Amino acid sequence: MTDKTPEPNQSDEKGKTEHGWWKRRRWAAAELGPWEQKEGLRARIAELEAILDAVARRAASDPDRSDVAPTYLEKARHELGKACEALSHHAHPALRGAAHLGVAQSHLDATQNLIIWLASPEDVKAMLPQLIALTEEHFPSKDPRRVRIKEIAKAVQTNGELSLSQRAFLAETASLARRLLHKETLRVRSFVRIVTAVTGAILLIAIGIAIVAYNWPGMVPLCFTPEDGAKFMVVCPTHSSASTPVKPHTNQIAQTAQAGDYLVIEIVGTVSATIASAASLRRIRGTALPYNVPLVISALKLPTGALTAPLGLLLMRGGFVPGLSALDSSAQIIAWAIVFGYSQQIFTKFVDSQGQALLDAVHGPHSPQTGEDAKP
Incomplete structure (x- = not known):
């Protein structure tokens, strides 16, 4: 009996190929947003590697630092390795495409703090302006x-000596400032996730209302009963009944309501909210963070407008607005739906303010200062 090697299954090979293509495509899509920041961090790693080597050579030649230099050098190189690992394509979840940037930045911050411990007094003296600027960005003026x-900077500039306690203070203060920056960035990420979740919930509610109203149009109709002399009629967003001398009853209003009434009003409210979102772009300065706060806030306005339009009409139908409880035509209903869709700005402006406040809190060389630092 001869052994026969089984031929490879072409369908399995095709499945593997398609799976590999989809996996590569998925990871590539996850990298589209923060790709520039990732490459910037890679460049910073290369800079720190060169700086670390130079600082380590000078520390090894210093009798006072030669005994501790190997320990700090080993730890610093370990942190750089961890940063490189975090920036690799398969080191972070696809649904958290910017999380690896924060992880890599944390390792780079640790490397820079270890360099302060490793560096000679002359090297630390050269770092002092940067350390002072870092503390001024993240600590109040007093x-x-x-x-x-x-x-400490003044003392080092005067006598050129740096004590162990001064070095420890510089390293710990710089580390705290960098951790504060990281926490501010995490607050922005948390805000983006919360707004995204709320946007999704509002969208689902708007879709659910449209589906329910489509199947049961007479349940809560968006119809009005204007009176013209001695005659009455039922006016809905997409249909109107003939005039009758008798005031319409509930069943007649329900029969006049159409399945697409809520859908039309929600679409009109969404379009109106889109215009409001476009108009609000004039106040957006953009952000260098990998978390797109302006985008998620703009997206929140659209389903919110889809809800405020029918809710506003229901308030008018219930007599909440005196003198506007009986609209005369479908065109008037649509016009008021536009107004109520745009009025979502009343609710989302607080989200706009909070988002901008969080972006301003992430201080940088070109970020506006707040509080006491903003005073001339």
């Missing part, structure tokens, strides 16, 4: 740490 770091 914070004692800002005062202390300036005192």
Whole structure:
């Protein structure tokens, strides 16, 4: 009996190929947004590697630092390796495409803090302007740490010596400032996720209302009963009844309502909210963070407008607005739906303010200062 090697299954090979293509496509899509920031971090890693080598050589030649230099050097290189690992394509979940940037930045921050411990007094002296700027970005003007770091800088500039306690203070203060920056960035990410979740919930509610109203149009009709002399009629967003001398009853209003009434009003409200969202772009400055706050806030306005339009008409139908409880035509109903769809700005402007406040809190060289620092 001869052994026969089984031929490979072409369908299995095709499935593997398609799966591999989809996997590559999925990871590529996850990298589209933060790709520039990722490459920027890779460039920063290359810079820190060169700086670390130079600082390590000078520390090894210093008798006072030669005994501790290998330990700090090993830890710093380990952190750089962790940063490179975090930036690899398969080191982060696809649905959290920007999370690896924060992880890599944390390892880079640890590397920079270890360099302060490793560096010679002359190297630390060269770093002092950067450390002072870092503390000024993230600590209030009267914070004692800002005062202390300036005192240390003045002392080092005067005598050129750096004590162990001063080095420890510089390293810990810089580490805290960088952690504060990271926390501010995480607040922005949390805000984006919350707004995205709320947007999805509002969208589902709007879709659910449209489906329910389509199947049961007479349940809560968006119809009005204007009176013209001694005659009455039922006016709905997409249909109107003939005039009758008798005031319409509930069943007649329900029969006049159409399945597409809510759908039309929600579409009109969404279009109106889109215009409001476009108009609000004039106040957006954009952000360098990998979390797109302006985009999620703009997206929140659309389903909100789809809800405020029918809700506003229901308030008018219930007599909440005096003198506007009986619209005369479908065109008037649509016109008021446009107004109510645009009025979602009343609710979402607070979200706009909160989002901008969070972006302003992530201080940088070109970020507006707040509080006492904003005063001339």
